[in-house]
Amino acid sequence: MAVSNQSSKSNDNANNPSLTLSAIRSDISSPHSPFFVGKEFLWGAIAGAFGEGVMHPVDTIKTRIQSQAILSGCQNQKNILQMVQTVWKADGLAAFYRGITPGITGSLATGATYFGVIESTKNWLEKNHPNLSGHWAHFIAGAIGDTLGSVVYVPCEVVKQRMQIQGTRNYWTSVVMKDSARGKLGSPVYGYYSGLFQAGCSIWKEQGPKGLYAGYWSTLARDVPFAGLMVTFYEAFKNVTEHGLQRLFPNSNLSMNSTLEGLILGGLAGGLSAYLTTPLDVVKTRLQVQGKTLRYNGWFDVIQKTWSDEGMRGMFRGSIPRIIWYVPASALTFMAVEFLRDHFNEKVDDGRLEGATSISVDKKSSSLPKAA
Incomplete structure (x- = not known):
């Protein structure tokens, strides 16, 4: 009987193309489907x-500025x-890109986990715990995505930042290590890192997992509030903009292009959030x-x-430099999310699935990725 019913249902779907297309759309847009998550x-x-x-060059300058109290x-x-x-005088252009390999590796992990986890988590929260919908759903989903990504991101961040302050081998060995040999307070004592793998092995050998995960909790303490603040500010700015347009043009349907x-x-949201969480970034x-x-x-x-x-x-x-980093990064990220959302909706509305992106973001409560 079960086989007969299934066969009958398949025949019905075959005879009803619109029903089949609707089912395909539903499967593709579902936050639980492999297509969507992948x-x-x-x-x-x-x-x-x-x-x-x-x-990355802007991040290098930020890291060096924040590390001066330790080095000098x-x-x-x-x-x-x-x-x-x-930096330019001592090391040239190459110094601005020191640590870019671990930086990109860590960003691959955090970007993937944030996008891959946050939408499904947000939808699950809103479905099973309606009292946590809206900003709370975004905040919790972002926290989960950040926490999962931090397993890979934090060791890469440790390696990246140490390579950023090292500059070239000549600078590190002739200036910093000499200060360390003289017993200068606070100077880091570790050898020159030639690459991601060598640096990771060296830190593990000298300090163990504690060295690779230095500042782990301070990283989460920075990133979770940042993600929550960025989403909150973005939604607030959208509401203010919509209200302002209605006040200025009360008899029109004028609205800002979503992209x-x-x-x-x-x-604006990314820059403001970055500034407010700078003290947490200094600690990290x-x-x-x-x-x-x-x-x-x-x-x-x-x-x-630091305060004393x-x-x-x-x-x-x-x-x-943190604001300089986050303003364009956040702007491009939000723009991409809005564009992909509109592009996806347009494809579905027109009945065309070719090239449809899997980003699914609600107009009223968009889920946003973390910037580096």
């Missing part, structure tokens, strides 16, 4: 790696222009770049010593 992982990995590759003490710290000049909206408002960076000679014993110690030695300015070191 595409989400792919798009997220590409977006994360692209953003890291393009903005708290006095006479350089600003952005001075740091750019110092342009993602570009402008996404950049300083914990990860120190070596066996520990200047800081945990993130509370980083906060206390450098004040509020120290807590927000690197905020400008």
Whole structure:
């Protein structure tokens, strides 16, 4: 009987093309389908790696600015222009791209897990726990995606940041290691890293898993609030923009193009969130770049010593390059999400499945990826 019913259902579907097409659309757009999840992982990995590759020189300057207290003490710290000049004079263009391989590797992991996990988690929360819908669903889903990605991201971040502050071999061995030999307080004591694999093996041999996962909790403490704030600000900016257009043009249906909206408002949301979470980024960076000679014993110690030695300015070191990094990265990410959503909807509405992207984002509560 079961076989007969199944056969009958297959015949009905074959005789009803619209029903079959509808079922295919439903399967493709379902956040639980392999097609959907696989595409989400792919798009997220590409977006994360692209953003890291393009903005890596800015991240290098930010890392060096935030690490000055460890390398050279708290006095006479350089600003952005001075740091750019110092890096260029000492190491040339190559120094700005030191650590790009572990940076891209970590961004591949975080981008893939964020895209691949957040939509299905958000939909599951909204379906099974309606009281957690909206911003809470985004926040929790983002936290889960960040946590899963951090297993790969944090070791890559440790390697990346140590390679960024090292610059060329000549600079590291002739300047920094000499200071370490003189017993200068806080100077990191580790050899020069020639690449991702060699650096990982060296850190594991000298410090074990504790070294590779240095600053793990501070990384999560930075990224979870950042993801929540970015989504919240973006949705708030969208509501303000819509309200403003209605006030200015009350008798029209004028609205901002969603792709342009993602570009402008996404950049603003990312930049503001990046600035507010800069103190958490300072804590993470300083914990990860120190070596066996520990200047800081945990993130509370980083906060206390940074505040005592450098004040509020120290807590927000690197905020400008951090904003410079996140504004274009977030703008492009939000723009892509809005564009892909509209593109996907257009394909389905026209009855064409060729080339349809798997991103599925609600207009009222879009789910957004993490920037690097």
